[in-house]
Amino acid sequence: MPTVGVGDLKDGDFLLDVREDDEWRAGHAAGALHIPLSEFVARYGELAEAAPQDGRIHVLCRVGGRSAQVTMYLVQQGVDAVNVDGGMQEWAAAGRPVVDEKGEPGNVV
Template sequence: MPTAQVTDLEDGDFLLDVREDDEWQAGHVAGALHIPISEFVARYGELTEAAPQDGRVHVICRSGGRSAQVTMYLVQQGIDAVNVDGGMQVWAAAGRPVVNEKGEPGHVI
């Protein structure tokens, strides 16, 4: 499975967050696209519209399990996608910014 480390991500990299709404509301990466895994198939078109045509999709969840499933699906569709190893837990532990729905400091649940 193609993976990327949190430390490899740069500002401006396209990030797809597949966690559920309550997780997203508590804390997420500013600028990420949020499509919960439970709605992913129905909302797949939102990703194809938002994702950069020639760029990589970095898929993230809480710890890496759900994002791994979505990453494999995207790779099968011919999309350059990678799973963010360790997910939001590692993101937050690395000191990377996490915001809530109001743009204030958030937390990972």
């Protein structure tokens, strides 16, 4: 399983958040693309349109389980994807900004 730590992420890295809508609304990484795991296969085209053609996709969930599933799916499709170890909990613990759906400070739930 390709994995990367939150500390290894750089500004501008493409982030895909696969948590459910209520988790996203409470708090997420600014600029991340949101496609819930439960809708991922049906909405895969949105990722293909938004992701950089020659860049890596960094997949996030709350702690890393759901994002690991999506990462493995993407790798099987030939996509350069990595699971972000510790997910949004590690993101927040590292002091990275978390915003709600209005762009205000958010929380990881």
